[in-house]
Amino acid sequence: MKILVIDDEKPTLSMFRLFLAAYGYEVFTAEDGETGLARFREIRPGIVFTDIKMPGIDGLQVLGRIREMDPHVQVIIITGHGDLEKAIEALDLDASDFINKPVERQALNSALARAEKRAGITEPPEFSCNFSIKQGQAKILFRGRLTGKADKKITPMLEWDEWPKASKADFSFDESFSIDREGIRLLMDILMKIKLKKLPVLMKGLSYNYIRFFQMAGMDKLAEFQTRSEETGG
Known part of the structure; x- marks a missing residue:
């Protein structure tokens, strides 16, 4: 290449x-x-x-x-x-x-x-936020580009009636994920609202550089980060 x-x-x-x-x-x-x-x-x-x-x-x-x-x-x-x-x-x-x-x-x-x-992603997917719960863990998968326009897709997740069953929230980001200024504000708002539910948040699947950026933006006060090497046991 x-x-x-x-x-x-x-x-x-x-x-x-x-x-x-x-x-x-x-x-x-x-x-x-x-x-x-x-x-x-x-x-x-x-x-x-x-x-x-x-x-x-x-x-x-x-x-x-x-x-x-x-x-x-x-x-x-x-x-x-x-x-x-x-x-x-x-x-x-x-x-x-x-x-x-x-x-x-x-x-x-x-x-x-x-x-x-x-x-290798010829057509980046539209932003999506899929959520489920398994063994007390709320699992949220982010795909595509997160911008301020995604708030309508985020709202159902925040109003999810399964939240009382969760003791922890896992945020996963796939390779298509990207974000802009308004998306950062929206993600911070999501984290703060989940913090009010008194649930710890673990963010997974982010690149080393995205983790450093999110820490610089102050998200480490609202969530923990798991590196790819930690995910794979390397």
Whole structure:
């Protein structure tokens, strides 16, 4: 698979080139957004990494233009450490994932794994929230893109008459899951309302980078997170 990395810092490009080539990817690089967009049109990569802060055309503009050319390409945004607002802006533009600088190997591996799986989803499903109860555990599965428009699909879950039978809530997120600014607010509202029911919430199936983002947004005060390695026993 072809991967394009756009970043104005040469050491960052060298690091990506080294790691990604070792993983067997065909790696292309660009040192600014304009050049990156030209390379994108030329090589049509399946995955793009782009720094969010660059002179000239920044990473959010690159993301927006790539989405216009090909909505199915996996675009991973590279953000500064703790830059919550920029990460949210990237999610509003349907970024596939995001990683912080300095780039950690685990974060890179997680972003690649998520991008490859999402690349196989040709038509992302509409948002759905399926819920059931088993042995006292309320199980909620989220699929598709969670936005503010999903509130009508969330309401039946919050009004579910099986809640009194539950002692715990498991939130699972499949590979198609994504979220935007209003979706984050809606998810926070869901968590707060379930907390009023005095039920602990465990969130499962999220990528390493999504877990870090949700923690940065304050969701760790309302729920616990289970990493993929913990789920598989690795």
